[in-house]
Amino acid sequence: MSDFWLHPALILVLGAVLLPWVPERLKKAYLLLIPVLTFLRVWAMPHGTFGQVRFLEWVLVFGRVDALSAVFGYIMALMCVLGTLYGLQVREDGQQIASWTYVAGSLGVIYAGDFVTLFLFWELMAFSSVFLVWYRRRPESLAAGFRYLLVHVAGGLLLLAGLVLHCQARGSWAFEAFDLSHPTPAAYLVLAGFLLNAAVPPLHAWLPDAYAEGTFNGAVFLCAFTTKTAVYALCRGFAGLGLLVPLGVIMALYGVVYAVLENDCRRLLAYHIISQVGYMVAGVGLGTALAINGACAHAFAHILYKGLLFMGCGAVLHMTGRSKFTELGGLYRKMPWTFVFTLVGGLSISAFPLFSGFVSKAMIVQAGFEQHRLWAGYLLNLASVGTFLHTGLKVPYFIWFGKRQATEETWQRAAEPPWNMNLAMALTAVLCVFIGCHPQFLYRMLPHAVNYQPYTAYHVSETLQILLFTAVGFFLLIRKLEPEATISLDLDWFYRKGARVFLWLARRPVQWIDTQLGEAYRLAGLGPLLRSARAIGVFDHRVIDGLVDGLAGMFRRTGDRLRHVQRGAVQESLTLALALAAVILGFLFLR
Amino acid sequence: MRLLRFIEFLRRHLKTVVRLCLVLLAALVVIDAIPALVDKHDKVHTWAEAHLPGFWSLFGVVGCVLLILLSKAFGRAGIMQREDYYDE
Numbered sequence: 001m002s003d004f005w006l007h008p009a010l011i012l013v014l015g016a017v018l019l020p021w022v023p024e025r026l027k028k029a030y031l032l033l034i035p036v037l038t039f040l041r042v043w044a045m046p047h048g049t050f051g052q053v054r055f056l057e058w059v060l061v062f063g064r065v066d067a068l069s070a071v072f073g074y075i076m077a078l079m080c081v082l083g084t085l086y087g088l089q090v091r092e093d094g095q096q097i098a099s100w101t102y103v104a105g106s107l108g109v110i111y112a113g114d115f116v117t118l119f120l121f122w123e124l125m126a127f128s129s130v131f132l133v134w135y136r137r138r139p140e141s142l143a144a145g146f147r148y149l150l151v152h153v154a155g156g157l158l159l160l161a162g163l164v165l166h167c168q169a170r171g172s173w174a175f176e177a178f179d180l181s182h183p184t185p186a187a188y189l190v191l192a193g194f195l196l197n198a199a200v201p202p203l204h205a206w207l208p209d210a211y212a213e214g215t216f217n218g219a220v221f222l223c224a225f226t227t228k229t230a231v232y233a234l235c236r237g238f239a240g241l242g243l244l245v246p247l248g249v250i251m252a253l254y255g256v257v258y259a260v261l262e263n264d265c266r267r268l269l270a271y272h273i274i275s276q277v278g279y280m281v282a283g284v285g286l287g288t289a290l291a292i293n294g295a296c297a298h299a300f301a302h303i304l305y306k307g308l309l310f311m312g313c314g315a316v317l318h319m320t321g322r323s324k325f326t327e328l329g330g331l332y333r334k335m336p337w338t339f340v341f342t343l344v345g346g347l348s349i350s351a352f353p354l355f356s357g358f359v360s361k362a363m364i365v366q367a368g369f370e371q372h373r374l375w376a377g378y379l380l381n382l383a384s385v386g387t388f389l390h391t392g393l394k395v396p397y398f399i400w401f402g403k404r405q406a407t408e409e410t411w412q413r414a415a416e417p418p419w420n421m422n423l424a425m426a427l428t429a430v431l432c433v434f435i436g437c438h439p440q441f442l443y444r445m446l447p448h449a450v451n452y453q454p455y456t457a458y459h460v461s462e463t464l465q466i467l468l469f470t471a472v473g474f475f476l477l478i479r480k481l482e483p484e485a486t487i488s489l490d491l492d493w494f495y496r497k498g499a500r501v502f503l504w505l506a507r508r509p510v511q512w513i514d515t516q517l518g519e520a521y522r523l524a525g526l527g528p529l530l531r532s533a534r535a536i537g538v539f540d541h542r543v544i545d546g547l548v549d550g551l552a553g554m555f556r557r558t559g560d561r562l563r564h565v566q567r568g569a570v571q572e573s574l575t576l577a578l579a580l581a582a583v584i585l586g587f588l589f590l591r
Numbered sequence: 592m593r594l595l596r597f598i599e600f601l602r603r604h605l606k607t608v609v610r611l612c613l614v615l616l617a618a619l620v621v622i623d624a625i626p627a628l629v630d631k632h633d634k635v636h637t638w639a640e641a642h643l644p645g646f647w648s649l650f651g652v653v654g655c656v657l658l659i660l661l662s663k664a665f666g667r668a669g670i671m672q673r674e675d676y677y678d679e
Contacts, residue, residue: 260662261671336594369636377636378650385654458634461623465647466654468616473655480659486671496677 005050005063007111008041008077009104009121016097016104028088031096035081035103042077042107045070049113058173061113067447068296072110072232074445075300076103079224079307086311086424087217098131099221105129106225110232114173115163118233122159122197125226126152132218133210141213147492148210151196155203159193162186178237191238197230198281199274200247201254205492207274208258212267212323216314219266223273223310224303231280231299240287245368248282249379251275256386260481261488265313265395266323269306272391275383276302276349282380283364286371289448294363296446301356301435305348308428309391312342315417315425316399320410325483330404334414339400341425346396348432350388350467356432358463359439359454366452384463385470392467393474398483620645 015034022030047070051062065073080103090096105128108121126149133145165186167173178187196203211222238244255275262268276298283295315338316331317323332339344355351357361384368376406414416422435442443450474481601608622628624644635641643649 256658257662257665260659261666332598333595336592336598339598340594374636381650382654382658385651386658389655389658456634457629458631461619461629462647465619465623465645466651468612468619469648469651470655471612472616473652473659477656477659480663484671485674486666487674487676488666488670489672489676 006041007051007062007108008038008045008073009107009111011038011041012080012100012104012107016100019097020093031084031088032081034100035077035084038103038107039077039081042073045073051111052113055116058114058116060117061174062108062117063111064113064175065111067445068232068235069110071296071300071445071447072228073107075303076106076110076225076228079103079221079303082304082307082424082428083217083220083224085427086220086314086421088420089418090215090217092135094131095135095215095218098128098135099218101128102132102221102225106229109229113175115167115175116173118175119156119160119163122229123156125229126156129222129226130210132222133214135218136213136215138213144210144213147495148206151206151495155193155196158189158196162189162191162193166190175236177239180238180241183241191241194230194233194237195247198227198234198277199230200251200277200281201274202491204251204254204274205490208267208270208490209492211270211273212264214266216318219314220307220310223269223306227273227277228280228299228303231277231284231295234281234284235292235295239284239292241285244285245282245373245376246285248278248280248285249376249383251278251281252380252383253386254278256383256390258488258490259386259390259394261486263324263326263483263485263487265325265328265399266310266317268390268395269309269313272309272349272387273306275387276306278383279361279364279380282376283367286364286367286373286376288367288371290363290370290452291367293443293446293448293450293452294360294367297360297363297442298357300442300445301348301360301432304428304435305345305356305432308345308425308432309342309349309395311421311425311428312338312345313395313399315421316414318421319417320406320414322406322410324485325398325402326405326485327410328399328406329402330400330406331414332400334411335400335416337416337422338425339396341422341429342399343392343396344429344432346388346392348436350392351384351463352392352436352467353455353460353463354433354436356435356442358436359442360435362454362459362463363452381466385466385473388467388470389474393471394481616648620648623647 011034015030015037019027019030045065047065047067049061049064051060053060053062080100083099084096087095087099102125105121105123105125108124109118112118112121130145130149130152133141133148135141163173163186166178166184166189169184169186178190183191192203196206199207207227211219214222234244252275255271255273255278258271259268259275262271280295280298280302283291283298285291313323316328316335319335320328320331322328348355348357351361365377365380368374368380404411439454443452623646631641640646
C-alpha cells in the first residue's frame with residue numbers, strides 16, 4: 001500500500017464542503033483558487049499507480065496516472081477552471097458545490113484503476129450533475145432532471161450488473177481492456193452502461209432533453225464531463241471494437257439531422273455534442289494508434305470549443321432570458337463580443353484551419369480512410385458539413401443577424417455579459433486558436449507517439465472547400481432553414497409518453513380491477529366471512545368453552561367424591577391397597 | 592465600440608463582401624486543380640478525389656443541400672411538433 005497521495009478530486013470535494021463557510025468578500029477568490037489548485041495538482045502529477053486502499057476483499061486504486069488518463073484529467077481540470085470563472089457571479093453555493101462534485105466524479109472515474117472506484121465516481125457524476133439542471137428552477141427543468149436521473153440510474157444498473165458478472169468470472173476488479181475477441185454478455189452490459197453516458201443512439205435522448213434545461217453556467221459543465229468521461233472509459237476498455245465505428249458514424253449524422261430541425265440554440269448545441277462524440281466513438285472503434293490519438297485529441301479540443309459555444313449561448317440566455325431562435329435575432333448590436341467568441345467556437349467545432357477542431361478531427365477521419373473504411377471517412381466528412389452548417393452558420397446567423405424577432409423587453413435586456421463571463425469566453429477562445437495554431441502542444445500529451453501533420457496543402461484545400469461550399473448551400477437554402485417554433489420528437493418520446501401510458505394503465509384498468517376486486521370481496525368474501533366468524537364464535541362459546549368448563553367441572557366433582565371416600569384412616573387405606581395388589585398379582589399369576 | 596463599427600462596415604458593403612467571397616471560392620477550386628500547389632499524390636483515397644478538381648467543393652455544396660432537404664423531410668414526417676406537445 002502506498003503513502004498518502006492527494007487525489008485532485010479530493011481538493012474539489014473538500015473545497016465544495018467548505019464553500020458555505022467562506023466569507024462573502026473572499027468568495028470569488030476562493031471560487032477561483034480551488035479549481036486552479038486542482039488544475040495545478042493534475043498538471044504536476046507524475047505517472048504511476050497511487051492511492052491503493054484495501055477495502056473488504058477489494059484493492060481500490062484511486063490513482064492510475066498514465067498517458068491516457070493524464071490527457072483526460074488535464075482537460076477536465078482546465079475546463080473546471082474556465083467553467084467556474086464563467087459562473088463566478090452565481091451567488092448560490094449549491095450550484096458551485098454541484099459543479100465541483102460533478103468534476104470530482106469525472107476525475108475520480110478517469111484516475112480509477114479498478115471497477116469499484118469507477119462505479120462509485122460514475123454514480124457521483126450522475127447524482128451531482130442533475131442539480132445543475134434542477135437549479136434552473138423551471139417546472140420543465142425539474143421534470144427533465146428527473147428523467148435524466150432515472151435514465152442514468154438505469155444505465156448505472158446496467159453497468160453494475162455487467163461489472164459484477166465480468167469481475168466474478170475473471171476474479172479481478174482491475175479496470176483493464178476487455179477481451180474483444182470473445183466478448184461476453186457481461187462485457188456487453190458494461191459497454192451499454194458506457195454507451196449510455198456517451199449518448200450513443202438509441203441511448204442518447206437524455207442529453208438534449210436535460211442539457212437544454214440546465215442553468216446557463218451549469219450547461220457549460222454538463223456539456224464537457226459526462227460524455228467525455230464515457231469516451232475515456234471506452235478508450236480504456238473497448239479500443240478496437242468494430243461495432244463502435246458504425247455507431248459513431250450514425251451518431252455523427254444523427255446529431256446533425258436533428259440540429260437542422262432545432263429551434264432552441266442550446267438544444268441544437270446539445271445535438272452537436274452527440275454528433276461530435278460520434279467522431280470519438282468511431283475513433284475508439286477504429287482502434288489504431290492514430291485513431292485513439294484522434295479520439296483523445298478530439299475530446300480535448302471538443303471540451304474547449306463546446307464549452308465556448310455553451311458559454312456564448314448561455315450568455316445570451318443569461319442576459320436576455322431567451323434561447324430560441326424565434327425569440328432572438330439581430331443581437332450583434334447588443335452583444336458583439338459574445339458573437340465573436342461564439343463564432344470562434346463555431347469555427348473550431350467546424351474544423352477550420354487554424355482552429356482546434358482542424359488538428360483533432362482530421363486524425364479520426366484519416367484513420368478511417370487508412371483502414372479502407374471509405375464509407376466511414378466520407379460520412380464523417382458529411383457530418384462536418386452539417387457541423388459548420390449549424391454551429392458555424394445557423395447559430396451565429398439567427399441569433400446575432402437574421403430577422404430581429406425579440407420582444408422589446410428582450411431587446412432592452414440584451415447587453416454584453418459581466419466581465420468574468422467575457423473573460424472565460426476570451427480565454428477559451430484563445431485556447432481554441434492556440435491549439436489550432438500549435439497542434440504539437442496537444443499532440444505531445446496524447447497516449448501514442450504522434451506522426452501526423454494536419455497542415456498539408458491537400459488537407460487545408462479539402463477542408464476549406466468542404467466548409468466554404470457548405471456556406472454556399474446555407475445561403476442558397478436559407479429560407480428552408482428559417483427557425484420554426486416547434487420541438488422535435490426524439491426517442492425520449494417512448495418514456496415520456498410511455499410514462500403516460502403507465503399512468504393511464506394505473507388510473508384506468510388497474511384502478512378498475514382493484515375496485516371490482518374490492519366489490520367482489522365485499523359481496524362474496526365479507527358476508528360469508530362474517531357469518532363464518534359468527535359460527536366460529538358460537539362454536540367457541542358452546543363447544544370449546546363447554547368442553548373446557550365441563551372438564552373442569554368433572555375434575556372438581558371427581559375430586560369432591562374422592563375427598564369423601566378418603567376419610568383419613570390409614571389402616572383402612574393400606575388394607576384396600578394390599579387387597580388391590582393381591583388381586584392384580586393373582587390375576588397375573590393365574591393368567 | 593470598434594468591433595461594432597467593423598461589423599456595421601461589413602454589412603454596409605455586403606455586396607463587395609459577397610463578391611470577394613465568390614472570388615475566394617473560385618480561387619479555391621482553381622488552386623485545387625494545380626498539382627504544384629496542392630499535391631494530391633499519396634493523399635487521396637478514391638479515383639474521384641484524384642481526378643475531379645474541386646471534388647470537395649461539390650461534396651460540400653451537395654452534402655449541405657441534401658442534409659437540409661432530407662432533414663426537413665424527416666422533420667415534416669411527424670418529428671416536428673408544436674411546442675406544447677408534451678404538456679398535459
